[in-house]
Amino acid sequence: MILYTLNRLLLALLIIVIAVSTMFMMIHLVPGDPVNVILGPRATPEIKEALRAQLHLNEPILTQLLYFIDGLLHGDFGQDLISNRPVLDILLEQFPHTIILVVFALLISTLGIPIGSYAAIHRNGLFDRIMGTASISIIAMPALVLGLYMLLFFSVELRWFPSIGAGDSSDWSDYLWHLVLPVTSIGIAWIGYISRVVRSSMIEVKNQNHVRMARAFGLSELTITKRYMLRLAALPAITMMGVSVAYIISSTVIVEIIFSRPGIGRLLYEAVISRNYPLVMGTVLFSTIVIVAGTMITDLINALLDPRTRIKEEQ
Amino acid sequence: MSTNPQSNTRSILGTLRQLLSDPMGLIGFILVTSFVLIALLAPFIAPFDPIKIDIIAKLQGPSLEHWLGTDQLGRDTLSRLMYGAQIALWVAVTSIGSAVCIGAVLGSIAGYGPKWLDNTIMLIFDTLRSYPVIMFALAVVAIFGPSLTTIILIIVITSCPTYGRLIRTQTLTLRNAEHTLSARALGLSAPVILFRHIMPNAIGPVLIVASMDVPYVIALESSLSFLGLGIRPPTPSWGGMLNDGYSFIRNSPWLVASAGLPLILVTIGFTFLGEQLRDTFDPKLRG
Numbered sequence: 251m252i253l254y255t256l257n258r259l260l261l262a263l264l265i266i267v268i269a270v271s272t273m274f275m276m277i278h279l280v281p282g283d284p285v286n287v288i289l290g291p292r293a294t295p296e297i298k299e300a301l302r303a304q305l306h307l308n309e310p311i312l313t314q315l316l317y318f319i320d321g322l323l324h325g326d327f328g329q330d331l332i333s334n335r336p337v338l339d340i341l342l343e344q345f346p347h348t349i350i351l352v353v354f355a356l357l358i359s360t361l362g363i364p365i366g367s368y369a370a371i372h373r374n375g376l377f378d379r380i381m382g383t384a385s386i387s388i389i390a391m392p393a394l395v396l397g398l399y400m401l402l403f404f405s406v407e408l409r410w411f412p413s414i415g416a417g418d419s420s421d422w423s424d425y426l427w428h429l430v431l432p433v434t435s436i437g438i439a440w441i442g443y444i445s446r447v448v449r450s451s452m453i454e455v456k457n458q459n460h461v462r463m464a465r466a467f468g469l470s471e472l473t474i475t476k477r478y479m480l481r482l483a484a485l486p487a488i489t490m491m492g493v494s495v496a497y498i499i500s501s502t503v504i505v506e507i508i509f510s511r512p513g514i515g516r517l518l519y520e521a522v523i524s525r526n527y528p529l530v531m532g533t534v535l536f537s538t539i540v541i542v543a544g545t546m547i548t549d550l551i552n553a554l555l556d557p558r559t560r561i562k563e564e565q
Numbered sequence: 566m567s568t569n570p571q572s573n574t575r576s577i578l579g580t581l582r583q584l585l586s587d588p589m590g591l592i593g594f595i596l597v598t599s600f601v602l603i604a605l606l607a608p609f610i611a612p613f614d615p616i617k618i619d620i621i622a623k624l625q626g627p628s629l630e631h632w633l634g635t636d637q638l639g640r641d642t643l644s645r646l647m648y649g650a651q652i653a654l655w656v657a658v659t660s661i662g663s664a665v666c667i668g669a670v671l672g673s674i675a676g677y678g679p680k681w682l683d684n685t686i687m688l689i690f691d692t693l694r695s696y697p698v699i700m701f702a703l704a705v706v707a708i709f710g711p712s713l714t715t716i717i718l719i720i721v722i723t724s725c726p727t728y729g730r731l732i733r734t735q736t737l738t739l740r741n742a743e744h745t746l747s748a749r750a751l752g753l754s755a756p757v758i759l760f761r762h763i764m765p766n767a768i769g770p771v772l773i774v775a776s777m778d779v780p781y782v783i784a785l786e787s788s789l790s791f792l793g794l795g796i797r798p799p800t801p802s803w804g805g806m807l808n809d810g811y812s813f814i815r816n817s818p819w820l821v822a823s824a825g826l827p828l829i830l831v832t833i834g835f836t837f838l839g840e841q842l843r844d845t846f847d848p849k850l851r852g
Contacts, residue, residue, distance in 0.1 A: 261691070268692045276708055383589070390777070390836045392784030394791055395825040398807060398814075402821055406814055500697040504788050508811070518700055519792060522707040534696070534704045542695050 362444025492548025596834025676736025
């Protein structure tokens with residue numbers, strides 16, 4: 251397990267370093283002098299030269315990259331061009347709004363576990379068939395359309411839910427109320443995914459020896475399902491949820507804009523519109539790091555629950 | 566692949582019959598065919614010019630003249646959706662096509678080549694997959710500016726790892742198959758073995774996955790256009806129209822409702838068709 255953890259950790263670090271370098275190179279491919287962007291056209295050559303030296307712009311690009319990575323290691327994501335505040339401060343301010351969206355979307359996606367297992371136990375029954383078609387229809391539905399339709403039906407027409415903002419963060423019921431539509435438009439597709447994954451792995455597990463054994467011992471079906479089947483069948487669902495983090499974080503951009511919520515996605519959008527490159531780079535890197543960490547954690551949980559995974563890798 | 570064209574056509578017809586015998590496959594097939602036909606025939610069947618402004622007729626609901634109403638500039642929604650289908654189809658075909666080709670080349674090299682090359686390519690794939698797609702797309706747009714080419718580039722970069730990984734797995738299993746070993750014993754070069762003896766057998770599952778990726782690609786294009794960072798107006802795109810509808814959601818809910826419909830139908834169409842294709846061709850892939 252230690253070897254496996256180290257292995258995963260090293261891979262995650264390597265991926266982050268490559269991701270950072272690629273992003274850095276891309277931003278520096280942009281034609282035009284960043285100093286002009288920061289200072290505007292009326293700055294004197296002396297001021298420009300001073301800033302250039304301060305930002306290490308006169309050194310070769312690889313040295314600049316090393317400076318940048320060194321800064322990252324010290325938690326320095328650079329300075330915002332407009333407010334001149336550290337990018338990390340702005341990110342940490344907005345991040346809670348996004349992470350709460352992601353966590354709740356993941357939470358409702360676990361509804362797929364009971365749905366999938368019920369469908370697998372009553373295979374080919376009415377519930378299984380309805381859920382099968384429903385999950386396939388919803389699985390690939392873009393958050394863009396789901397969000398807009400929910401906004402249209404539930405807040406503009408029916409006026410059941412608020413349409414703008416994240417609500418008052420000191421009043422938790424108001425805050426939760428504002429979360430319902432955004433979370434549903436991101437999470438509902440993942441209920442479909444998880445339920446399908448759980449269903450098919452349940453069907454696979456159903457006839458395995460240890461389950462037949464438990465049945466032969468006369469244990470109740472509920473105990474067998476909970477104690478002997480679900481544990482194995484949940485593994486692919488956990489992997490799936492790790493994968494889903496990347497997609498969910500990605501969808502938050504759209505949802506935060508549709509529902510006018512604060513958050514990382516909205517921050518990035520505004521940074522792109524105002525060509526605030528340090529903020530663009532900081533946001534993308536920050537979310538990439540969150541995603542790599544998320545994937546690594548699910549890998550580790552999987553290895554903890556199922557020793558076969560880590561043994562296979564170690565060999 | 567097959568030397569007998571007759572048996573090939575028969576198997577295609579047989580597959581089609583099997584596909585259409587299931588209601589899900591039938592619905593998927595009808596939706597996908599209509600999408601492609603509407604996209605190709607848009608200039609001939611669209612009732613109005615999609616970019617002709619008629620400010621007097623702005624923000625109308627559905628009527629006999631404008632079946633799906635008009636937008637804030639009085640342009641006919643139905644005609645714009647039909648032309649939007651053209652853009653969506655073009656983006657999907659070119660970007661997925663290039664992504665499959667690049668993924669196939671890299672994936673087969675990874676699967677057939679030396680271990681260090683395999684590790685390097687897989688590391689690149691893992692890195693590309695760890696970028697959050699829409700955020701990565703926004704960053705690329707910030708650098709290169711919004712355009713059709715940028716969108717296609719983004720989709721190719723972010724989706725070729727999926728196909729590459731699939732091809733690699735297939736190549737790994739096929740590299741020790743008997744026909745590959747005998748080709749190698751005959752002294753054929755690696756590229757010939759890869760493209761004549763491994764690729765034809767490895768590409769099938771990739772094509773099925775690719776067909777199911779069409780809705781994702783169209784959704785990505787629409788999302789970028791919705792944010793005003795994709796297809797530039799006045800060119801009609803589904804995402805741009807959703808953005809128009811979003812701006813007028815309170816005065817004219819018709820606009821957003823009808824602009825979302827084609828995205829939903831195309832998504833359902835390709836997913837149903839893909840599911841059915843997968844069940845027909847390769848039940849092992851069912852996940």
